[in-house]
Amino acid sequence: MTALALVAFLAAGDVAVTFVDPPVQPPPGLSREARDGGSEPDPDASGGGSFSIRFRIVRDLRHRGPFGATVAGRISALEITWSDATLFRSRAETEDFLRRLLASPRGSTLTHVPWAQALSVPSVMATVRHVQGEAGVWQVWYSWPLIYLAYRDGYGTWWLGYWQSDESLRLPGTSPTTNEAGK
Secondary structure (H helix, E strand, O other): OOHHHHHHHHHHHOOEEEEOOOOOOOOOOOOHHHHHOOEEEOOOOOOOHHHOOOOEEEOOOOOOOOHHHHHOOOEEEEEEEEEOOOOOOOHHHHHHHHHHHHHOOOOEEEOOOOOOOOOOOOOEEEEEEEOOOOOEEEEEEEEOOEEEEEEEOOOOOEEEEEEEOOHHHOOOOOOOOOOHHHO
């Protein structure tokens, strides 16, 4: 295990996890705030005409590495507000999955949306309590072989990312060739 993975794993183990009862299903997709994260309006764009297309510019294309390394030491607690019962048979499975995401030494984290497709209802949604700053939110979409995330930190910055074909994150009972979010 690399030092980075060990630090992320230890940080994931320190995070308290609770569940809201009853769970509240969020709307599908990303909020406008999350979609616009890390971008600014293009001042030279014509506005898209009758199609309401919005053009935006991403100035910071840097890859921030694994999500767990990005948030290590920042998250104190997760309050799970939604978990897809077709993917997770129990609260323990949901918690285990989130801890594996936090501990993973793989994945990509950016400050802008790196994918083009629309997303369905998140597979998991949590309110995040931070060591410093305000409460945030963490949304995860399980769409094997991809897992997507949107996370708003305690200072209002949106972080977006994904894991691709990481077998250590595949949920039990899901096919290696099935797109679970596309059901």
